[in-house]
Amino acid sequence: MDKETKPHHPHDHLARKVFGKPEEAAGFFREYLPEDIAIRIDAGKLHREPVSFVDEALKGSAADLLYRLEDEGEELWLYCLFEHQSQPDKWMPLRLLRYMVRIWERHLENYPPADKLPPIIPIVLHHGKQGWSAARTFQELIAIPKGMENASKPMLPEFSFPIVDLASMPYQEIRGTLLGRLTMQALKAVTEDQLVDFMERNRELIKELFQAGNLLDVGFALLRYFHDADTSVDKQGFMNMVKAIESKTAEDAAMTIAQQYIDQGRQEGRVEGREQERRELVLRMNATGMDVEQIISITGFKKQEVLHYLAQEE
Numbered sequence: 058m059d060k061e062t063k064p065h066h067p068h069d070h071l072a073r074k075v076f077g078k079p080e081e082a083a084g085f086f087r088e089y090l091p092e093d094i095a096i097r098i099d100a101g102k103l104h105r106e107p108v109s110f111v112d113e114a115l116k117g118s119a120a121d122l123l124y125r126l127e128d129e130g131e132e133l134w135l136y137c138l139f140e141h142q143s144q145p146d147k148w149m150p151l152r153l154l155r156y157m158v159r160i161w162e163r164h165l166e167n168y169p170p171a172d173k174l175p176p177i178i179p180i181v182l183h184h185g186k187q188g189w190s191a192a193r194t195f196q197e198l199i200a201i202p203k204g205m206e207n208a209s210k211p212m213l214p215e216f217s218f219p220i221v222d223l224a225s226m227p228y229q230e231i232r233g234t235l236l237g238r239l240t241m242q243a244l245k246a247v248t249e250d251q252l253v254d255f256m257e258r259n260r261e262l263i264k265e266l267f268q269a270g271n272l273l274d275v276g277f278a279l280l281r282y283f284h285d286a287d288t289s290v291d292k293q294g295f296m297n298m299v300k301a302i303e304s305k306t307a308e309d310a311a312m313t314i315a316q317q318y319i320d321q322g323r324q325e326g327r328v329e330g331r332e333q334e335r336r337e338l339v340l341r342m343n344a345t346g347m348d349v350e351q352i353i354s355i356t357g358f359k360k361q362e363v364l365h366y367l368a369q370e371e
Contacts (some may be wrong), residue, residue, distance in 0.1 A: 066283035068244060071140045075240040077123055079103040084234035086135055088181060089221050095303040097128050110156040123160065132175040133159060140183045145191035150198055153179045153218060179218045184244040188225035193217055236275065243279060247286045255345035256298045267306040274351040277310050284314050309345040313338065339366040
């Protein structure tokens with residue numbers, strides 16, 4: 058578990074792409090964690106850990122991010138789980154406890170002289186079709202025999218966790234940074250088959266993403282999310298929505314996304330021509346203004362391979 062894996066689902070890819078940025082994560086944590094914790098969160102003090110603790114069997118419906126907060130010599134861990142199962146997981150407190158134990162065990166492996174464990178603050182971002190109706194505390198899962206409540210409770214784990222439940226949250230009540238709000242609204246819109254309305258409301262903001270060079274990878278991830286996750290709009294409808302953004306860069310990105318899937322289909326039955334297709338994909342992405350790191354982040358290609366393709370073009 059002590060390694061970061063690529064998310065298996067478009068929901069996870071978008072959420073990790075955005076909230077994997079410390080400034081966006083800081084905005085999210087400040088809005089949804091208790092005030093005494095929130096006031097200490099500064100993006101400059103957040104350090105993302107390149108690890109995942111989600112069980113292999115659940116990686117199709119969940120992803121996670123772990124941040125270390127260092128403040129005046131003290132350490133705090135912030136653990137965010139992105140959950141998109143259609144039904145709320147009634148065993149969520151047990152899952153969180155398991156992941157938290159893994160984080161502590163990793164900490165002890167990395168810092169064997171430690172004499173205390175750092176606090177872990179868990180938070181769940183849920184965007185299933187139904188609102189969260191499952192347990193929010195660990196003790197809700199324990200069937201304590203009658204007459205033993207007072208005696209047994211001190212001996213049992215007890216913790217709660219915030220649930221950011223997009224299904225029960227109106228769009229106007231979603232809080233955070235501008236990019237964070239846009240991302241959470243996109244997650245909600247696709248889950249509720251409201252992509253067209255979302256695009257119409259946020260056309261100018263999405264256009265700005267493609268005008269900001271440092272956010273091209275986010276814009277690309279957003280379009281890929283719409284392409285992969287939405288079932289209410291066909292592919293031509295997708296292209297029409299992108300054209301309505303009135304951004305050549307966005308149109309090029311959408312064409313690149315579509316071409317990726319064509320390429321994948323071609324590659325399923327043969328190896329011949331794969332090298333040329335990968336090269337053309339890198340060059341198309343570079344032509345939209347993406348730099349080497351953004352291309353690597355989106356495609357998963359090795360840096361040496363990307364540099365090789367770009368050098369051939371010069």
